[in-house]
Amino acid sequence: MFDLIKTSWIPIRRRSGKKEIIRPSQIVENIETDPVVDFDWPRVDFQIASIEFLIGLLATTFPPATERKWRALWRTPPTPEDLEAAFNPMQKAFDLDGPGPRFLQDFEPLSSGIEPIERLLFEAPGDQTVKKNMDLLNHRNRVQRMGRPAAAMALYTMQSWAPSGGKGNRTGLRGGGPLITFVTPADRDTLWHRCWANVPLGTPPTEAELPKVFPWLAPTLTSEKNLEIQPELNAHPLQAWWGMPRRIRLNFEEQPDARCDITDERDDIQATGWCQRPYGCNYNLWAPRHPLTPTYRPGKDKELLFQHPQPGGIRYRHWLGLVVPTDTSFEAPAIRTWRNDRQPDLDDGETARPMDRFFAGGADFDNMKLRSFAESHFPLPRAATPKDQHLVDDMARRLVQASTLVADALRSTVRAALFSAGATVKLDASLFTCLREEFWNRTEPTFFGHLTRYSQNPTTAQDQTCRDWLADLRRVALDLFDEYAPATPDTDIQECVQIGNGRRWLLSTLYGHSKDGKQLFEFLKQPLPPKAPKKNGTNHAS
The missing domain is CATH 1.10.132 (Topoisomerase I; Chain A, domain 4)
Structure with a gap:
């Protein structure tokens, strides 16, 4: 059983340049001597999605109750044992391939045709492209198997960013290809501080609330009859981190000593395909519930919508609405909290902190077609x-x-x-x-x-x-x-x-x-x- 809490599966790089595969709780390991500074996936979408995953995990299991508590853990990070203790009560939601509920997969086995595993990747050619032999830039069969670490991150990225995918295949909780923004603190160049800077205040869910946080722990609330998943109504607000719009089940095969086509790491069990059924969770009215995604109002008296990357990438012209709010566009809650509360509190007026930075990125889609991955880093004066x-x-x-x-x-x-x-x-x-x-x-x-x-x-x-x-x-x-x-x-x-x-x-x-x-x-x-x-x-x- 591949448990995303207990298993070492996340590739990282330490300040010394050393590369390792770690458990989530190990992001604070050796933080004083050789801290973890970044992920080490070979794909930019996995890099971005991984920080969403870790921030979401911390926000769900280990949220600070007050800004004072947040500040204390900023200055004195927790130990790996502290994080393990926080993660353990929700461990059952993070089993990728076991006989019970599976991470971000439909509650029940699905009977449908098997999709090639590469189609969990946004750039993979679809059926019509393959049939017409038009896969000239992104060839078919480049990824025929994924080790479980890459499969977990591909699945998380798909469910979190899912674009339109044909009749009944729902988009992600924030729409297809949400814009992701977060603060990168300048004076604490560790993965822990980058994540912690963006974790909102909150309280962990109770045992009874877990199925409304992690929708795969219960039968899927399908949307054939246009049922909508809304915060407070039939979902916990923390489901913002764990949306599951697609009804997917991964297929795994034993392949002793096989190597993943993405990471080239060995894993005896490989994901080789996946089944999908239409009409998964249909999310509505979640803006501005996601802490990392800015929003906009398309017209007077209209509901807020999440922002998305646009052709041409993310430039300083997008500063209004991503960092500084306007009448119709609003920065992500994490950015607002940092600039209004946390950054001024850390600036004690005596110690000159270096200038923090701001990340904005994501997948730019034209309906279901991927145009590009956008990624920009800006200073935060x-x-x-x-x-x-x-x-x-x-x-x-x-x-x-x-x-x-x-x-x-x-x-x-x-x-x-x-x-x-x-x-x-x-x-x-x-x-x-x-x-x-x-x-x-x-x-x-x-x-x-x-x-x-x-x-x-x-x-x-x-x-x-x-x-x-x-x-x-x-x-x-x-x-x-x-x-x-x-x-x-x-x-x-x-x-x-x-x-x-x-x-x-x-x-x-x-x-x-x-x-x-x-x-x-x-x-x-x-x-x-x-x-x-x-x-x-x-x-x-x-």
Whole structure:
């Protein structure tokens, strides 16, 4: 029996570089001398899902009752024995392959066709792709067996992030491919502190509550008749960590001395396939119950929804709604708790802590098709007092709003420079996507530079920060315009006129002479320039 609490199955790396396979409780082993600093899976989705798994395990079995208790365990971590004692009462929920309830698998054996084990991986080709021999980029049969450690993590990742999968195959509790965010503390570079920084306050569930926390401990609440699983109604709020939208049972085979096709580790029992039935748990009204996923409101009086990665990855333009809330987008509860409560408490005013960091990532899906795995790491600038932090957050809003406006103006003016007014050009076409992403690439380092400097002196540096940011936006926007819409000696006269007009329109925005330009200056609290003198009845931008 492969018990995810008692068995060593998680690949990790210690500060010394040593690699090991550990039990969950061993994340605090040797924390003073050679701590665990990261996971060591060969897949980025497993790396991200593993920290969700461990944070969820701690939040369920070992949550701090108060911020004071949280702080005590931050400064003096528990022992492996402490964690074992907390995990043991829920051990029965973490058996992967035994005769009783199985981790994240349907309560009863399923009778259905057997899927290849590789289809637990999001990039694996589906039936139609294989039948049409279209698996050119992601070939079939690359993964024909998984050792139980990889199978456990593949199953957890699928159930947690499940995209749409055909009729009756439900998406994850947070929808397909949720955006995952968490804090990475700078001064305690251990896996324990990274997990503990994001564990919310709470109390462990009682024995009677376990089936509503771990849905595989009871017959599945199927959704043929549109039954919804809602917090407090028919599920414990902690099920946010343990959603089971898919009715899956793994098939295991004895294969002495076999190696896993993902990790290359030996395991005498391999997962070679899985059965699935439709109409698993249909989750609704869980936003904002998951501590690691931000939310948004799609319209007035609409229910909150979870955010998801988008094409182009996660950049500083997403700062609003991921770190700083807006009227319609809201940071994850773990981020809010860290910035409002835990980070200020750890900053004692005497010891200068290094700057913490912020992770955002996940799987970007187009319905059931995986487009990419997104992964970004950002600094988290902080001010000395809550009042100053409010000023820093307001500055972040202004800088992002200004850069978004300039990015839109750049895209529109390059389009006008390259195409005639009547041309049908999709603004998400490759050229404009590359242009927009290059703009974010070039301005991102300066954004964080300005925000970091401003956080050190927010009461007096506002005007200088805004003026410097405006200068940076002008420089990058004009450089990119000239690169994407060059006027060369070989360019014909009509095209030169079109390019010149486009550049003038961009200048009118960057220097505050157009409607968008006035909005740009308002975002940055800059005085509008004097109106340009008229010449031949026409206003000209500087």
